[in-house]
Amino acid sequence: MVDSSKGSDYKRRAVYTALSEFISGDDLLKAMCLWQEEYADAPRHANNQFVAQVLNGTLLASKHAVIHLKLTTILLEKDPILKPDPLTDMHDYLVRKKGRDHADKVLDHAINSVVATTTQDGTHKNVKAFELLVNEFINNVAQTDKEHFAGLNVAMSNAAKTLNRDNDKLLSLIEWFEGLSLSIPNRIDTDTLRSVLNAGYVEACNKVGPVVADTALSDAVKKVELDVSIKPFSPRDLL
Amino acid sequence: MFSNRNWFVVFLCIFFSSSAIAADSALSQAAGDSVWIVVAGALVFFMQAGFALLESGMSRTKNSINVIMKNFVDASVGSIVFWLIGFGIMFGINQSGWFGTSHFALDHAEQGDYTFLFFQAMFAATAVTIASGAMAERTRFSAYIFGAVIICAVIYPVYGSWVWGSYVEGTGWLSEKGFIDFAGSSVVHSIGGWIALAGVIVLGPRLGRFNEDGSPRDIPGHNLTSVALGGFILWLGWFGFNAGSTVAADESIGLIALNTHLASAAGAVGALFTMMLLRKKLLMTLTVNGALAGLVSITAGCASMTPMYAVITGLIGGAVMIFSTLMLEKMKIDDVVGAIPVHGFAGVWGTLAAGVFYQEQMFNVDIIIVQLIGIAAAFLWAFPVALVMYFLIHKTVGLRIEAIGEQRGLDYSEHYEIGYPEFHNENLHKEIS
Numbered sequence: 001m002v003d004s005s006k007g008s009d010y011k012r013r014a015v016y017t018a019l020s021e022f023i024s025g026d027d028l029l030k031a032m033c034l035w036q037e038e039y040a041d042a043p044r045h046a047n048n049q050f051v052a053q054v055l056n057g058t059l060l061a062s063k064h065a066v067i068h069l070k071l072t073t074i075l076l077e078k079d080p081i082l083k084p085d086p087l088t089d090m091h092d093y094l095v096r097k098k099g100r101d102h103a104d105k106v107l108d109h110a111i112n113s114v115v116a117t118t119t120q121d122g123t124h125k126n127v128k129a130f131e132l133l134v135n136e137f138i139n140n141v142a143q144t145d146k147e148h149f150a151g152l153n154v155a156m157s158n159a160a161k162t163l164n165r166d167n168d169k170l171l172s173l174i175e176w177f178e179g180l181s182l183s184i185p186n187r188i189d190t191d192t193l194r195s196v197l198n199a200g201y202v203e204a205c206n207k208v209g210p211v212v213a214d215t216a217l218s219d220a221v222k223k224v225e226l227d228v229s230i231k232p233f234s235p236r237d238l239l
Numbered sequence: 240m241f242s243n244r245n246w247f248v249v250f251l252c253i254f255f256s257s258s259a260i261a262a263d264s265a266l267s268q269a270a271g272d273s274v275w276i277v278v279a280g281a282l283v284f285f286m287q288a289g290f291a292l293l294e295s296g297m298s299r300t301k302n303s304i305n306v307i308m309k310n311f312v313d314a315s316v317g318s319i320v321f322w323l324i325g326f327g328i329m330f331g332i333n334q335s336g337w338f339g340t341s342h343f344a345l346d347h348a349e350q351g352d353y354t355f356l357f358f359q360a361m362f363a364a365t366a367v368t369i370a371s372g373a374m375a376e377r378t379r380f381s382a383y384i385f386g387a388v389i390i391c392a393v394i395y396p397v398y399g400s401w402v403w404g405s406y407v408e409g410t411g412w413l414s415e416k417g418f419i420d421f422a423g424s425s426v427v428h429s430i431g432g433w434i435a436l437a438g439v440i441v442l443g444p445r446l447g448r449f450n451e452d453g454s455p456r457d458i459p460g461h462n463l464t465s466v467a468l469g470g471f472i473l474w475l476g477w478f479g480f481n482a483g484s485t486v487a488a489d490e491s492i493g494l495i496a497l498n499t500h501l502a503s504a505a506g507a508v509g510a511l512f513t514m515m516l517l518r519k520k521l522l523m524t525l526t527v528n529g530a531l532a533g534l535v536s537i538t539a540g541c542a543s544m545t546p547m548y549a550v551i552t553g554l555i556g557g558a559v560m561i562f563s564t565l566m567l568e569k570m571k572i573d574d575v576v577g578a579i580p581v582h583g584f585a586g587v588w589g590t591l592a593a594g595v596f597y598q599e600q601m602f603n604v605d606i607i608i609v610q611l612i613g614i615a616a617a618f619l620w621a622f623p624v625a626l627v628m629y630f631l632i633h634k635t636v637g638l639r640i641e642a643i644g645e646q647r648g649l650d651y652s653e654h655y656e657i658g659y660p661e662f663h664n665e666n667l668h669k670e671i672s
Contacts, residue, residue, distance in 0.1 A: 042655050043652060043653060043654070043655050045655075046655055194643065195643070198642055198643045198646055199642075201642075201646045202446055202642050202646075204447075205446035205447030206446065206447050206451070207447075207451075208447075209447045209450075209456045209458070210445065210446055210447040210448075210456075210458055211457075211458060211459070213446075213447065214299075217646075239646065239647060
């Protein structure tokens with residue numbers, strides 16, 4: 001079975017590896033930035049549209065099927081040999097072409113971001129948004145069901161423990177859930193945060209039902225979106 | 240004002256045209272049959288719109304596009320696969336009594352064969368789409384389509400050949416025993432219902448559908464108005480489904496249409512009455528399902544019952560639907576739209592009722608035994624085969640979407656398309672660029 005839960009960093013490396021056989025230099029980085037901006041979270045079938053958009057108006061347009069096949073194959077392979085993450089090069093490219101602000105905006109929430117901006121208190125914006133969102137989500141659930149909301153912390157903490165990621169980073173996350181620290185000091189990739197939040201959502205569905213869980217999370221997102229301290233990061237990237 | 244000469248011309252026209260009709264009465268009958276079957280087939284196709292509205296209305300906003308897509312692709316893929324393979328298995332030369340062996344990808348045939356294939360393709364599309372509603376809100380789209388192909392190519396037509404497989408040559412083994420299923424309470428609906436049952440068992444319930452103590456938790460659909468409209472469209476389409484199954488424009492279609500209508504009305508009343516008896520809330524969704532259960536119930540015996548028994552069949556069908564809905568909930572089986580009670584269980588009752596209330600030999604034990612054999616055969620064929628099929632799909636392609644997909648909604652995670660963009664802020668996914 002295809003593991004579609006592979007992180008965005010893995011997918012980015014896979015797309016980069018596949019495309020690098022056909023294009024190079026700035027063209028390749030431009031394509032990768034397009035993927036990051038519009039297709040990183042899209043379903044697998046959107047790859048066809050991505051390839052078409054990359055090749056549009058180029059001499060490679062006739063190779064659409066070959067490139068798409070290569071991309072699909074590498075994404076489905078179990079243990080492909082992948083090139084290193086091109087995120088730094090992508091950032092440099094965007095800074096050169098469109099300025100630092102645009103580069104930060106596009107790549108700010110990318111996985112293992114090397115350019116992640118921080119809030120005034122030094123926390124990374126995706127982590128800050130996560131903290132706010134989780135707190136708001138739990139508060140919203142608590143307003144509906146005082147009995148079960150405490151279980152959400154435990155579920156998210158347990159989910160963090162099961163993730164096969166960097167232990168130091170996860171430890172800070174777990175400590176925050178268990179109330180041992182007031183904030184999460186480490187930079188943590190958005191994929192990890194998303195998985196942990198989803199575990200909380202699943203727990204909320206089981207404990208208080210999907211209607212309450214959906215409403216609580218939706219309301220939380222709307223409230224956190226208004227917080228200027230996390231901008232330009234959007235809490236929707238954690239969903 | 241007409242002159243005398245004009246009146247004479249009109250008289251001649253009428254005289255010669257009536258003479259021509261008399262001479263070509265056989266041809267006219269064939270043409271009339273053809274017109275009726277095509278119109279009935281179009282009505283059956285319109286049922287797809289009913290399914291789409293009903294099923295999407297009973298789903299949450301974040302899954303509405305996915306449900307519509309499944310219905311649409313069922314009709315499209317199902318029709319092509321049935322033309323390619325299913326029709327041959329169901330209606331081809333059937334010497335063994337178990338499946339047909341000719342008429343695959345029908346390309347050169349008599350005019351009547353094309354008409355019949357058109358009508359039957361609509362039936363196949365109906366059978367395959369029954370499972371979509373039951374499996375809504377957590378099924379991976381590609382996996383669902385794999386299943387739909389196998390249903391249309393194998394599961395539905397094989398059982399169909401047992402009952403209706405005497406179109407060209409030979410006959411099905413159930414047909415030979417005298418099994419009565421005029422328009423498909425078992426062939427179409429029970430088969431669809433048992434496939435849906437297998438699907439939801441492999442899938443498991445939606446996140447949070449049941450409390451920790453096992454009691455069901457309501458997950459209301461997003462548009463009950465479209466559920467009602469879908470119910471009315473299905474009711475309308477069923478006139479084509481049942482009355483078209485005469486495969487001829489003859490006088491019997493009046494009784495069949497009347498029985499269909501009365502049974503549907505009685506199904507709704509039966510469901511309401513049962514809810515009142517059980518002191519349950521009088522839900523619109525269950526009332527619509529009651530009418531549909533009445534329609535499914537009368538489908539087998541609509542041509543061989545008097546209207547009085549059609550009403551009784553519909554009334555009991557509505558009650559069967561309510562009781563089986565409650566039973567499935569107790570068993571923690573999550574059927575989003577109630578497809579299994581409506582099509583599976585009401586189909587069983589309808590098939591039995593066709594034997595019990597058979598117009599010329601009511602309560603004949605021999606007929607009832609044959610009906611029971613047919614009912615058991617439908618379950619023993621469709622359920623285990625579908626269970627294995629969905630299990631294999633689950634282990635290979637993956638039948639169920641990941642939890643993050645269920646959180647985001649299948650519209651976003653499977654199709655990258657939003658059904659209600661104006662309510663975007665209410666949805667739990669990031670913005671589509």
